[in-house]
Amino acid sequence: MNTRPLLILLVALPLHAVELVEWERIPLPVALNIGQERIVFVDRNVRVGYPVALEGKLRIQSSNGTLYLLASHPFAATRLQLQDTENGELMLLDVSASKGEHIREPIRIVREEKKTSDAKPDTTPEPSTPLPVALTRYAAQMLYAPLRTVEPLPGVQPEGVRLAKTITTLLPALPVSAIPIGGWRLDPYHLAAIRLQNKSATRLELDPRQLQGRFYAASFQHRWLGPEGSAEDTTVLYLITRNQRPEQAILPEPAPEKKK
Numbered sequence: 254m255n256t257r258p259l260l261i262l263l264v265a266l267p268l269h270a271v272e273l274v275e276w277e278r279i280p281l282p283v284a285l286n287i288g289q290e291r292i293v294f295v296d297r298n299v300r301v302g303y304p305v306a307l308e309g310k311l312r313i314q315s316s317n318g319t320l321y322l323l324a325s326h327p328f329a330a331t332r333l334q335l336q337d338t339e340n341g342e343l344m345l346l347d348v349s350a351s352k353g354e355h356i357r358e359p360i361r362i363v364r365e366e367k368k369t370s371d372a373k374p375d376t377t378p379e380p381s382t383p384l385p386v387a388l389t390r391y392a393a394q395m396l397y398a399p400l401r402t403v404e405p406l407p408g409v410q411p412e413g414v415r416l417a418k419t420i421t422t423l424l425p426a427l428p429v430s431a432i433p434i435g436g437w438r439l440d441p442y443h444l445a446a447i448r449l450q451n452k453s454a455t456r457l458e459l460d461p462r463q464l465q466g467r468f469y470a471a472s473f474q475h476r477w478l479g480p481e482g483s484a485e486d487t488t489v490l491y492l493i494t495r496n497q498r499p500e501q502a503i504l505p506e507p508a509p510e511k512k513k
Contacts, residue, residue: 272360273383274360274361274363275362275363275364275386276344276362280332280345280346281344281346282346283349284351284353284357285324285348285350285351285357286324286351286353286354286356286357287324287325287327287350287351287353288323289323289357291321291322291357291359291360292359292360293319293320293321293346293361294319294359294360294361294362295318295319295320295335295362296318296362297318297337297339298315298318298337298338299315299318299320299336299337299338299344300315300338301313301320301333302333302334303331303333303334304331304332306331310324310350311323313333322348324350327350327351331347331348331349332346332347333345344362356462358461361470363383363385364383384439384442385442385493387406388406388437388444388493389444389470389472389493391404391406391409391437391439392435392446393474393491396446396474397474406439409437409438409439410437410438410439411437412436412443413436414435414499415498416433416445416503417433417506418433419432420432420447420503421506421507422465422466422507423465423490423503423504424463424464424465427457427463428451428452429449429450429451429457429478430449430450431447431449432447433445433446433447434446434447434489436499441495443493443498443499444491444492444499445492445499446489446490447489447490447491448487448489449473449478449489450486450487451478451486451487452481453480453481454480454481455480456477457477459476459477459478459490461473464492465503465504466492466504467494468492468493469494469495470493471490472490473488473490473491474489474491475488
């Protein structure tokens with residue numbers, strides 16, 4: 254039977270929940286935990302330059318626009334140079350390493366999206382903030398801030414979410430309920446806001462690595478949940494997808510068991 258390979262494939266779907274950082278020609282800080290590999294998505298092929306002082310302290314691997322950084326010893330902030338192999342553009346990372354238990358999220362370096370030269374004069378200008386960041390901030394304001402204080406975001410539109418009333422496949426390892434509460438679109442990105450509520454008597458740390466699905470980015474309004482019944486037992490998860498709706502990125506709900 255093919256059941257076992259299929260289950261393995263579903264569990265192994267890669268996670269693309271990342272911390273978004275914008276390159277503005279200012280060196281980007283990248284903190285590492287000793288012994289924990291951290292992934293940096295550059296989304297373009299780069300050559301990596303580093304000082305001799307990092308020899309034996311930091312392992313650097315680069316493949317198809319992605320860096321894999323693994324520190325074996327502590328070191329203070331040290332500069333890495335990333336050079337685009339196509340146009341020679343440089344990006345700078347200030348990498349440091351120390352002991353730490355908190356899991357470090359993968360990082361995606363984003364750049365300001367510019368209009369093409371053939372864009373129409375009346376086209377709405379792009380925001381200076383990367384679109385995924387702006388969309389997440391807008392959604393958070395819509396849910397948490399008074400409407401009169403919400404900053405306008407040109408091009409954003411509300412979007413219905415076509416998800417199950419309660420999602421069980423998103424965080425199967427945690428005792429939480431996951432209920433979709435809203436959605437917005439800012440082409441080519443889609444955002445689904447999911448309310449998470451702790452259903453256990455213990456505090457829960459929220460780790461985006463535990464999310465199951467294919468997402469461009471994901472972020473929590475709060476990084477932990479208090480015990481069920483406390484004022485801190487609920488938060489919101491913002492899921493970002495690119496060129497596809499959120500329901501295409503979340504694992505489908507299991508079919509109900511047939512009654513014998």
